[in-house]
Amino acid sequence: MVGASELAFRLLCRNYGTQLCYTPMMSAQDFAIDPSSAGFQTTAQDRPLVCHFWANKPADLVAAAKRAATLCDAIDLNLGCPQRTAYLGHFGSYLLDPEDRKLICDIVRATATAVDIPVFCKIRLLDTEEKTLELVRQLRDSGAALVAIHARYRASWERKGPGARDGPAHLDQITRIYEQLRKDGKPLLLVTNGNTITWNDVEENLKSTGADGLMSAEGLLDDPALFLSRLKAKPDEQVAVTSIAVPSDGKALEMRRKTLKKLRKIQTLESKSVLDAKEKELLASKDHLIKKLAKLDASLGPPSVQSTTLPFCELHERGSNKLTLAREYLDFASVYPVQIRSVVFHVRRMLKGPLDRYQLMEDCLQCTSIDEIRTKILDCIERYQSDPKSFVFDQHKAQAEKQALALRKEQEGKRKEYEARMMRKAKREGKDRLYYLQIGAEPPTRREVAKLRNMADQKEAMQLWKEKHSQHCFLHHISECPRGRTCAFLHMECADGNNFQEQDELAG
Known part of the structure; x- marks a missing residue:
């Protein structure tokens, strides 16, 4: 993915069957100077990992690969991004024209020679099957160990012609390309990407294409437990997971739990027009409780992650509950911070059904912190699910949401x-x-x-x-x-430090 595969989301997906993760697309030039400036985060539990870069100069990717070689297990060159930012920066799918073929082969060859870890490439289909096969062979012969093919045609930033992003992927082309590559008798792993929403899709697509692996982006965004069935464990079998390490101060934790409970109660009171004396007293204590919560958090120290195990039956139960998955993601995002709009994006994708059903989508989009998402959105969904009668459809809110959606579409x-x-x-x-x-x-x-x-x-x-x-x-x-x-204008970073910014976009 171009964006949305940050560390917190990778850890969540790994807990539920994902074997290999890619970072968001990073500037090779920025990463070579300072990995953190390119948005890079990782941890011991985040392996195997592919560092996913955009670059248009051999020296840039070589420098980034050398810096990343001890931090990941493979280097990936993005050759599929269709966005206008890629057009202006001359990278992604805009390197696939014939005049740049020597350049991308030089980039792959130089990087494969410079580091001991494998070099991967992510591409889209070219205008004809023959041209795509030729490209894959050229990348292989230049040193690529794996090529992932997003089985939709190469798109252009204006979203027109045969490069349109939407519609079913052409997996039949993957099948025929794989058959031709096998006949060559040269080592290359081929990964299929596209048309994967359910575990049945995973099995069918691997079977029909014959590919060595399957990559998912959109499917995992909606269901981070998409690959859970891959584990095929017995119900009582212990499976390895990454979890949040709980601080040992039980008294402080209990006080924090009670404080949060009172703040959630205050949230419900704020929407009431008539309050009794006790409710007014509780409402008046809001500022004090917020300060108390901050002090408790400071005393407990920052959270951390740990490797542990749990029975597969429990993992399966957690993976079947989107609300539980969203809470787990927020826990990881609390430890490994990410832009709040990325957090909102993930929650919106995981919980689209209940957010729409309970008229919480606009509220979710307006959240400015992880704690606000927990208390204002997730707790509310949990309350409505446990007591369906507590939800009352608000016609005025529905109309306001409709108008807000129309305005957003107009602005975008x-x-x-x-x-x-x-x-x-x-x-x-x-x-x-x-x-x-x-x-x-x-x-x-x-x-x-x-x-x-x-x-x-x-x-x-x-x-x-x-x-x-x-x-x-x-x-x-x-x-x-x-x-x-x-905004109608471009949001790109400086020419001498171009981090890709459109992280809500996933194509690539």
């Missing part, structure tokens, strides 16, 4: 509308369709951003920005863009 469409308008303008004037989209497309450098940020006259700074970087969001670099993913 602004970028596409802008791109379409610029391409139409270029066509009318007889120019290349990307002519206007290339003007101001070059991302700024860190030095430029620092200079503009320190200017006393921000209007002048904005004018200078428009002259050179008009495709990019000024606020994203100077302070913080309040529009987030709904």
Whole structure:
């Protein structure tokens, strides 16, 4: 995945049958300088692990691979990302054109020679089956030990033509490509990707394609326990898992539990219009309880993870309950922090059914902390599930959510509308369709951003920005863009430190 496979989510998936995990896509250039700046996190329980990079220069991937060689078990070069950021940075699927074939083979060859761990590649289907087979052979002969094929056609950032992202994957092509590779008699592992939602899909896709392995992205986002049936353990058999280490101070833990219980009670009282004396007293203690909780958390110290075992029957029960999976994910995310929007994204995917059913989707999207997700969303779902009569459908809230969804779709469409308008303008004037989209497309450098940020006259700074970087969001670099993913301008990092930012996007 381009994003969403951060450490907390990897640990969750590993507990439920996932054998091998990839990191989110990272800048090889950034990673070589400082892995943490590229968003890299790992731990002893996070193996085997593939470090997943974008790069368009052999030296960049070689440097990153050398830095990562002791931290992971394989290096992966992304050759499938179709997004506009990849177009502007010239990486991902935009390296698959014939003129760049020598470049990507040089990148793979140089990296495979430089490190002792395997080099993988992730690709999409090219326009014809013959071209895809040729590409796989070239990557293999350059030193790739494994090629994962997302069995959908190579997409382009404008989402048109045979590269459209949606629709069923063409697994039949994987089958025929694998058969041809076997005839070659040369070592290469082939992994299939696409059309995997259930465990039955896993078994059927492996059988039909003959592939050496199966990769899942969308399926695991909805069900992190997708691969649980792979374990085939007996009910009382102990299986290894990673869990949160519980602090030993039992008294402080009990006080924390009671404090949280009172805060959850206060949350329900805040929506009531009539309160009795005791309820008013409890409501008035909210600030005191929040401070008390903070002190208790400080006294208990930071949580940590540990390797342990539990009966397979218990693991199976946990894996069958999406609410339990969401709580477990939040526990991991508390230990290994990630952007809150990524946390919300995972909870939204795991719990889409109950979030829609209990009118909590918009509330979930507005959460700003893990504790808020626990108390405002998960506890609420648990209460409604245990006592269905406690949920009352709110017609006014439903209408407000409908309007919010419509507004969000309208805002998220602004970028596409802008791109379409610029391409139409270029066509009318007889120019290349990307002519206007290339003007101001070059991302700024860190030095430029620092200079503009320190200017006393921000209007002048904005004018200078428009002259050179008009495709990019000024606020994203100077302070913080309040529009987030709904912004019509590009949210890319600086040209001399380009971390991929669109982490809600999974294609690649």
